Amino acid sequence: MPTPKRLHVITWGCQMNAYDSARMADVLAPLGYAPATAPEDADMVILNTCHIRDRATEKVFSELGRLRVIKAARAEAGRPTILAVAGCVAQAEGAEILARAPYVDIVLGPQTYHRLPEMVAQASRAAGAVINTDFPAESKFDHLPDAAAAQTAGGLTAFLTIQEGCNKFCSFCVVPYTRGAEASRPAASILAEARRMVAGGAREITLLGQNVNAWHGEGAGGTLAGLLTALAGIPGLIRLRYTTSHPRDMDAALIAAHASLPQLMPYLHLPVQSGSDRMLAAMNRRHTAAEYLDIVGRLRAARPDLAMSSDFIVGHPGETEADFEATLQLIREVRFAQAYSFKYSQRPGTPAAGAPFQVAEAEKDRRLQALQDLLRSQQAAFNASCVGLTVPVLVTGPGRHPGQIAGRAPWLQPVHLTAPAALIGQEIPVCIVAAHTNSLSGEFLKEKACA
Ligand code: 5AD
Numbered sequence: 177m178p179t180p181k182r183l184h185v186i187t188w189g190c191q192m193n194a195y196d197s198a199r200m201a202d203v204l205a206p207l208g209y210a211p212a213t214a215p216e217d218a219d220m221v222i223l224n225t226c227h228i229r230d231r232a233t234e235k236v237f238s239e240l241g242r243l244r245v246i247k248a249a250r251a252e253a254g255r256p257t258i259l260a261v262a263g264c265v266a267q268a269e270g271a272e273i274l275a276r277a278p279y280v281d282i283v284l285g286p287q288t289y290h291r292l293p294e295m296v297a298q299a300s301r302a303a304g305a306v307i308n309t310d311f312p313a314e315s316k317f318d319h320l321p322d323a324a325a326a327q328t329a330g331g332l333t334a335f336l337t338i339q340e341g342c343n344k345f346c347s348f349c350v351v352p353y354t355r356g357a358e359a360s361r362p363a364a365s366i367l368a369e370a371r372r373m374v375a376g377g378a379r380e381i382t383l384l385g386q387n388v389n390a391w392h393g394e395g396a397g398g399t400l401a402g403l404l405t406a407l408a409g410i411p412g413l414i415r416l417r418y419t420t421s422h423p424r425d426m427d428a429a430l431i432a433a434h435a436s437l438p439q440l441m442p443y444l445h446l447p448v449q450s451g452s453d454r455m456l457a458a459m460n461r462r463h464t465a466a467e468y469l470d471i472v473g474r475l476r477a478a479r480p481d482l483a484m485s486s487d488f489i490v491g492h493p494g495e496t497e498a499d500f501e502a503t504l505q506l507i508r509e510v511r512f513a514q515a516y517s518f519k520y521s522q523r524p525g526t527p528a529a530g531a532p533f534q535v536a537e538a539e540k541d542r543r544l545q546a547l548q549d550l551l552r553s554q555q556a557a558f559n560a561s562c563v564g565l566t567v568p569v570l571v572t573g574p575g576r577h578p579g580q581i582a583g584r585a586p587w588l589q590p591v592h593l594t595a596p597a598a599l600i601g602q603e604i605p606v607c608i609v610a611a612h613t614n615s616l617s618g619e620f621l622k623e624k625a626c627a
């Protein structure tokens with residue numbers, strides 16, 4: 177038996193990172209690592225970092241500064257600490273991390289997590305730090321132990337990574353450099369993991385990938401539509417979602433799946449970034465605003481209750497007031513239920529970072545404010561439109577107040593209602609009685625519709 181040790185993982189960024197953190201904990205479990213709640217109690221601390229926007233690197237260094245003190249105090253007490261930096265900052269700035277923070281023991285990129293046990297063994301032996309941020313030829317998916325570790329507490333909703341990396345090379349984005357080229361997991365291993373998750377209690381699975389709808393793995397016809405159809409055949413799996421998609425990969429079969437698969441939830445996160453064709457070209461998005469609107473129209477024809485979510489960037493180099501206005505116009509046409517919006521931030525090594533005509537910070541602030549005002553009003557309108565509807569709610573746990581339970585609507589909003597805790601784990605009909613900024617209140621219906 178390995179000596180019992182404690183592991184503390186700090187995760188920033190996207191759901192892929194959350195999933196990766198769980199898998200890193202999985203690969204370290206055979207070495208005797210169990211979770212620690214605080215870095216002070218941990219024999220190993222992993223910072224799983226995100227590089228997508230600004231200040232990421234500085235955040236990592238400031239956290240490392242704090243951990244350095246903890247590591248020194250533990251060392252004095254005769255308890256060594258292994259400090260690892262993982263994720264996209266590690267991939268992008270590995271050498272810089274070791275130069276500025278030589279007390280870091282391991283730097284590893286997202287493609288090398290399966291080698292973590294070997295790196296830990298090396299780090300405990302050697303004084304010199306271990307750095308591993310290459311893109312190995314073999315896929316990390318082939319080496320990770322199978323686990324249902326990405327299930328959330330209670331296990332009802334789970335994340336399952338099916339694809340990683342990106343070949344799109346949007347002008348502003350670091351992902352193709354940090355996560356590498358697109359790689360898809362074979363259908364058989366995805367289906368096996370999904371079945372295990374369902375056996376462990378999962379009722380909803382969200383498929384993850386940087387470019388999830390570019391999944392072209394072995395089996396299931398090599399398309400996401402085929403994979404979703406296969407997953408929909410798993411008894412007990414009542415809800416499916418996938419994120420994040422690129423408009424270019426929204427093929428006809430995938431749109432048709434939204435009509436034919438009741439398990440596929442009527443909510444889609446489909447980033448558009450801008451509503452200006454000039455900006456979309458500058459961003460190398462390889463689609464126009466009209467093409468995006470056309471996809472949304474076809475999706476809504478397939479699934480009339482489909483709610484849309486998106487990502488937007490304001491202030492990409494060269495963006496004029498007219499370009500920005502075109503983005504507002506696209507938003508007015510689509511009517512989003514939810515969205516994420518960002519000020520453009522220069523990421524070193526990406527094409528846009530060196531482009532002329534960078535937009536002034538104050539102007540970016542103003543545009544972001546206007547964009548978010550519009551998106552907020554659309555989100556409020558969407559939530560208000562749910563009032564009076566009878567919706568299926570997957571009850572995921574107890575609510576905030578005694579006697580309450582909480583769940584999730586098909587469109588991802590949290591729903592709070594007063595009902596017996598025995599309903600946890602079930603999908604129940606709920607009449608929505610009030611809308612709030614980010615959630616809904618409902619009443620449990622024994623009958624199947626609002627009075
Ligand atoms: N600046 C601002 N936002 C960015 N995103 C990605 N890179 C940048 C950047 N350099 C946003 C995009 C993407 C989301 C995950 O993050 O909108 O869809």
Ligand code: SF4
Pocket residue numbers: 342343344345346349350351352386387422
């Ligand atoms: Fe980045 Fe564009 Fe790939 Fe999305 S599609 S991960 S924004 S390069």
